[in-house]
Amino acid sequence: MSNKIDIINVVKSKLGDKVQIQLGQLGTAAINTNNGLHRDVLKALLEADEKTGITAISGVDLGVNLGVLYHVHTSNAFVTIRAEVPKDNPKIQTIVDLIPGAAFHEFEVSDLLGVIFVGNELKGHLVLSENWPEGIFPLRKDVKATEVKLNPAPVEEKAPDMGKLVKIIIGPQHPALLEPEKFAVTVDGEIVTKVEPRIGYVHRGIEKASESRTYIQDVYLVERICGICNACHAYGFVAAVEKILKTEVPERAKYLRVVTLELNRLHSHLLTLGHAGLEIGYETLFQYFWRDREPIMDLIELTSGNRVYASLMTIGGVRRDIKDTDIPKIKTTLEDLRKKLPFYRQVYENEPSIKARMRNVGTLSREDAIKLCVVGPVARGSGYDIDVRKDDPYEAYGQIPFNKIVYTEGDTWARMNVRMDEVEESINIIQYAIDHLPTGPFRIDVPRNVIAGESISRNEAPRGELFYYVKSNGTAFPERVKVRTPTFANIPSFLKTAIGENIADVPPNFVSLDPCFSCTDR
Amino acid sequence: MFKRTFSHMFTKPATTKYPFVKPTLPEGFRGKPEHTIKTCNMIDLSGTQRELGFDVQALVNTNCTVCCRDCPASAITIVEVDGKKRPQFDLNKCIFCNQCVESCSRDAIKGSKNYELAAVDKSSLVIKPQPNAKEGKKQ
Amino acid sequence: MIDIWLILRILIFPGFAFILLLTLFCDWIERKFEARIQNRVGPLVAGPAGLFQPLADFIKLLTKEDIEPRDAKKIVFRFAPLLAFTIMVFAICFLPIDGASVLSTGGFSGDLIVILTFSTIASFLMFLSGWASANPYGTISSARVLTQFLGYDIPLFLIALTPAFIVGSLSIFTIAAGVTLASGQTIPIILLAPWAFVLFIITMQAELEKDPFDVPESESELVGGVCTEFTGAKLAFLHLTRDVQIVFGSALVVELFLGGPYGPVFFGLPAFWYSLWFVLKLLAVVIITEYITTLFARLRIDQVLSANWKILLPAALLSLMATVALVTWVYPLV
Numbered sequence: 005m006s007n008k009i010d011i012i013n014v015v016k017s018k019l020g021d022k023v024q025i026q027l028g029q030l031g032t033a034a035i036n037t038n039n040g041l042h043r044d045v046l047k048a049l050l051e052a053d054e055k056t057g058i059t060a061i062s063g064v065d066l067g068v069n070l071g072v073l074y075h076v077h078t079s080n081a082f083v084t085i086r087a088e089v090p091k092d093n094p095k096i097q098t099i100v101d102l103i104p105g106a107a108f109h110e111f112e113v114s115d116l117l118g119v120i121f122v123g124n125e126l127k128g129h130l131v132l133s134e135n136w137p138e139g140i141f142p143l144r145k146d147v148k149a150t151e152v153k154l155n156p157a158p159v160e161e162k163a164p165d166m167g168k169l170v171k172i173i174i175g176p177q178h179p180a181l182l183e184p185e186k187f188a189v190t191v192d193g194e195i196v197t198k199v200e201p202r203i204g205y206v207h208r209g210i211e212k213a214s215e216s217r218t219y220i221q222d223v224y225l226v227e228r229i230c231g232i233c234n235a236c237h238a239y240g241f242v243a244a245v246e247k248i249l250k251t252e253v254p255e256r257a258k259y260l261r262v263v264t265l266e267l268n269r270l271h272s273h274l275l276t277l278g279h280a281g282l283e284i285g286y287e288t289l290f291q292y293f294w295r296d297r298e299p300i301m302d303l304i305e306l307t308s309g310n311r312v313y314a315s316l317m318t319i320g321g322v323r324r325d326i327k328d329t330d331i332p333k334i335k336t337t338l339e340d341l342r343k344k345l346p347f348y349r350q351v352y353e354n355e356p357s358i359k360a361r362m363r364n365v366g367t368l369s370r371e372d373a374i375k376l377c378v379v380g381p382v383a384r385g386s387g388y389d390i391d392v393r394k395d396d397p398y399e400a401y402g403q404i405p406f407n408k409i410v411y412t413e414g415d416t417w418a419r420m421n422v423r424m425d426e427v428e429e430s431i432n433i434i435q436y437a438i439d440h441l442p443t444g445p446f447r448i449d450v451p452r453n454v455i456a457g458e459s460i461s462r463n464e465a466p467r468g469e470l471f472y473y474v475k476s477n478g479t480a481f482p483e484r485v486k487v488r489t490p491t492f493a494n495i496p497s498f499l500k501t502a503i504g505e506n507i508a509d510v511p512p513n514f515v516s517l518d519p520c521f522s523c524t525d526r
Numbered sequence: 527m528f529k530r531t532f533s534h535m536f537t538k539p540a541t542t543k544y545p546f547v548k549p550t551l552p553e554g555f556r557g558k559p560e561h562t563i564k565t566c567n568m569i570d571l572s573g574t575q576r577e578l579g580f581d582v583q584a585l586v587n588t589n590c591t592v593c594c595r596d597c598p599a600s601a602i603t604i605v606e607v608d609g610k611k612r613p614q615f616d617l618n619k620c621i622f623c624n625q626c627v628e629s630c631s632r633d634a635i636k637g638s639k640n641y642e643l644a645a646v647d648k649s650s651l652v653i654k655p656q657p658n659a660k661e662g663k664k665q
Numbered sequence: 666m667i668d669i670w671l672i673l674r675i676l677i678f679p680g681f682a683f684i685l686l687l688t689l690f691c692d693w694i695e696r697k698f699e700a701r702i703q704n705r706v707g708p709l710v711a712g713p714a715g716l717f718q719p720l721a722d723f724i725k726l727l728t729k730e731d732i733e734p735r736d737a738k739k740i741v742f743r744f745a746p747l748l749a750f751t752i753m754v755f756a757i758c759f760l761p762i763d764g765a766s767v768l769s770t771g772g773f774s775g776d777l778i779v780i781l782t783f784s785t786i787a788s789f790l791m792f793l794s795g796w797a798s799a800n801p802y803g804t805i806s807s808a809r810v811l812t813q814f815l816g817y818d819i820p821l822f823l824i825a826l827t828p829a830f831i832v833g834s835l836s837i838f839t840i841a842a843g844v845t846l847a848s849g850q851t852i853p854i855i856l857l858a859p860w861a862f863v864l865f866i867i868t869m870q871a872e873l874e875k876d877p878f879d880v881p882e883s884e885s886e887l888v889g890g891v892c893t894e895f896t897g898a899k900l901a902f903l904h905l906t907r908d909v910q911i912v913f914g915s916a917l918v919v920e921l922f923l924g925g926p927y928g929p930v931f932f933g934l935p936a937f938w939y940s941l942w943f944v945l946k947l948l949a950v951v952i953i954t955e956y957i958t959t960l961f962a963r964l965r966i967d968q969v970l971s972a973n974w975k976i977l978l979p980a981a982l983l984s985l986m987a988t989v990a991l992v993t994w995v996y997p998l999v
Contacts, residue, residue, distance in 0.1 A: 148618075169807070218623065225598060227851065284962045285963025287699075288701065288960070292530075292703070306552045309555050310622070314624075315623050315624075330552075347530065357963075360964060360968055508965045508966060539704055541706045543709065
């Protein structure tokens with residue numbers, strides 16, 4: 005498909021008048037369906053392009069009905085399929101048989117909004133806790149979060165006797181995990197046979213909370229979904245709101261945003277590379293990486309005022325400018341980091357204990373990567389070359405030259421190498437952006453009440469593609485904010501790659517996904 | 527790896543030995559927001575000047591309460607002092623985003639570089655505006 | 666008849682108090698050295714340059730609450746840590762530290778085998794303490810401990826016999842005294858069989874469960890390894906046992922290969938100089954093993970086992986055969 009519109013024409017030719025196509029809305033096009041035609045549209049897209057996958061499934065409370073939006077990405081287009089179900093009978097056909105990676109997304113809509121996907125019903129809860137009362141769905145408009153009464157804590161059942169299989173529970177509190185999640189790993193001796201995840205320990209209800217705060221307050225709220233990729237969250241929300249307002253940000257603001265996002269990517273990749281060393285018992289490498297990460301934190305403090313939460317994005321631009329006196333310091337710090345990279349590359353290439361622990365561990369093939377809809381370095385390490393900065397350029401990325409890093413081995417070692425090379429690319433991007441900063445204002449004023457509308461935004465967080473869907477209704481408060489974080493899309497791949505491997509391989513495998521559970525649970 | 531680790535035996539450690547050595551902070555570091563009260567009304571808060579408190583000369587608020595509306599953490603509450611509405615900052619809730627600094631149209635709130643704010647008592651972190659008997663200058 | 670001198674030797678020097686202080690000091694040296702390699706400072710605040718940090722950690726653990734899981738085997742759970750610690754200290758008491766060991770002045774033939782057996786028993790007690798914890802992490806970790814130390818005990822014994830072959834006796838005192846050349850000089854064993862020294866250091870690394878053979882205590886997979894369920898005083902003694910094992914292993918290297926406490930005596934009491942040389946050589950070996958720890962990542966259990974049975978055991982056998990050949994035919998000519 006060379007042109008984005010081609011794939012839309014394919015759908016139009018196959019389904020004709022049964023669906024309504026609105027070009028330019030919610031991506032390349034929004035396709036309104038009813039009577040369960042979403043499966044046919046999806047089938048048409050899948051036949052036309054094998055790299056079709058689900059980015060997210062949003063549920064919206066529309067009053068009488070519940071809206072279910074399927075956000076589908078293809079090689080170069082982004083299509084949203086709209087469907088509606090009535091609230092008193094919220095059943096809709098599942099799409100898990102077409103795209104296996106949609107399972108988790110459907111579970112989430114079931115859990116939070118009460119939509120029943122026929123063929124993929126949710127047992128228990130996904131992000132809500134065990135003692136959440138039945139039948140109350142928090143994202144519906146009539147539910148007030150403060151008035152929900154929780155059930156008493158459930159009694160833990162005695163585990164059935166499994167013979168010689170041992171069930172090891174990794175988490176919620178565990179030294180291998182930075183944040184709490186529970187993975188019940190069933191082992192036979194030392195080989196893993198099954199992994200059962202339970203997420204939702206860090207669920208704070210941010211999507212619901214954002215509906216009762218103004219847009220300005222929401223920028224800070226969504227920033228705190230994750231500490232490591234905070235700039236990307238803030239940017240995702242701000243970009244979606246600016247699309248609703250149809251404002252164009254000044255050029256200087258675009259370049260400054262690129263600098264912030266790339267600094268965020270730098271510190272996050274260095275964090276992961278060090279953390280991977282810690283998981284395989286290599287403390288020395290961990291300390292070295294984090295020592296080299298400190299100057300980047302100082303740079304973030306220099307440009308934004310704080311080491312972790314940059315809080316630079318705002319609706320209409322950025323909050324502060326880079327002073328010309330600071331630019332030489334930024335450049336020297338980045339050059340120092342660039343000089344240290346060959347040492348780390350050589351360690352990854354030649355060190356025997358790293359190769360023994362990381363090679364051929366957690367291999368994900370390219371077909372599995374496409375079917376499970378993984379994103380970010382996990383996908384790029386398996387040969388699936390998606391990168392939102394190149395496929396769908398935003399801000400100033402269209403004007404800055406850089407390379408897409410793809411490795412084909414698909415194991416832990418490949419994913420770590422992807423991140424290492426991306427560190428170098430980020431340094432190049434920041435230096436180019438600083439050298440070519442356009443003059444002009446860095447912020448424009450926007451009204452506080454946002455006109456009614458809806459829009460999406462995608463950007464490349466350090467862990468993968470981050471997706472935002474914002475719907476506004478003309479007041480100062482948003483109607484619905486939906487966040488789909490990259491780790492949420494990557495967890496199903498871990499459930500697949502861990503099977504058949506040693507239990508000792510589970511931590512390095514897991515860390516190579518770069519899990520961020522605050523993002524996953526929101 | 528061997529060469530690098532061997533050479534580290536003879537290099538200085540990279541640690542900053544806080545709290546014996548304090549780091550230098552850049553300009554624009556977002557620390558505690560300080561309510562600068564410009565010369566205005568009767569309210570002169572210099573009597574409550576503490577290291578932890580605001581730098582206070584006089585008050586200039588226009589009763590606009592934008593800082594209270596825009597605070598993401600609801601850390602600013604408006605209290606009535608001497609007939610005027612003044613902001614009360616609760617540093618227990620403040621996230622140091624400095625949105626109040628931007629929203630105030632009169633530049634009455636400024637950021638500072640103060641970050642060593644640990645206290646033993648939660649109520650000491652609530653910065654209350656207090657009336658003073660002395661008359662301030664009129665604007 | 667109570668021999669006051671013997672009791673003082675057992676309790677204070679070079680007995681219990683000396684070994685305890687030496688253990689804490691070696692712990693401090695390890696942490697500072699590892700920190701230096703990793704480009705950071707280690708303990709800094711407790712005492713001058715952090716010297717009292719290991720003692721502070723020990724005392725802190727003693728003040729914590731002691732919790733026992735309901736399903737743990739009580740007697741083993743309570744006594745295994747203390748017993749392991751006692752046996753390790755007892756094993757060190759056989760080594761010549763200031764020219765004479767704690768218990769006797771000349772040792773007896775065969776005490777090398779005795780102390781190696783003691784170290785095996787202590788490792789076995791560590792395994793038991795994990796096994797008695799009734800915790801899945803403890804169970805898996807203790808299985809790994811057993812697999813590892815049983816596997817590596819065989820090369821350890823074989824390589825430890827190399828100096829015995831060279832000197833012709835199984836008594837530690839005789840081995841530590843070194844070989845007397847025809848010219849009357851004594852040289853330590855390391856100069857005669859340096860390959861055995863290298864292999865012994867590697868095997869000792871595995872016995873002491875340090876990187877790259879850190880498998881049983883791997884923090885990132887099994888939360889605390891063998892020590893998961895232990896708290897309070899029992900945990901303090903488990904940690905201390907591990908540290909005393911390091912001192913014991915390094916002391917064994919010093920005695921077998923580096924000539925023990927014997928060295929040049931400059932003035933005054935030979936006992937003082939012998940203890941000084943012993944401590945200095947011990948610290949050198951501790952630093953070498955700690956350096957190897959920082960250099961490598963942790964291997965998986967199957968890689969550790971294949972390294973043992975496929976590489977280390979044949980190497981140990983070869984080294985023994987080469988040493989015997991050299992001793993029989995080559996060295997008498999020198």
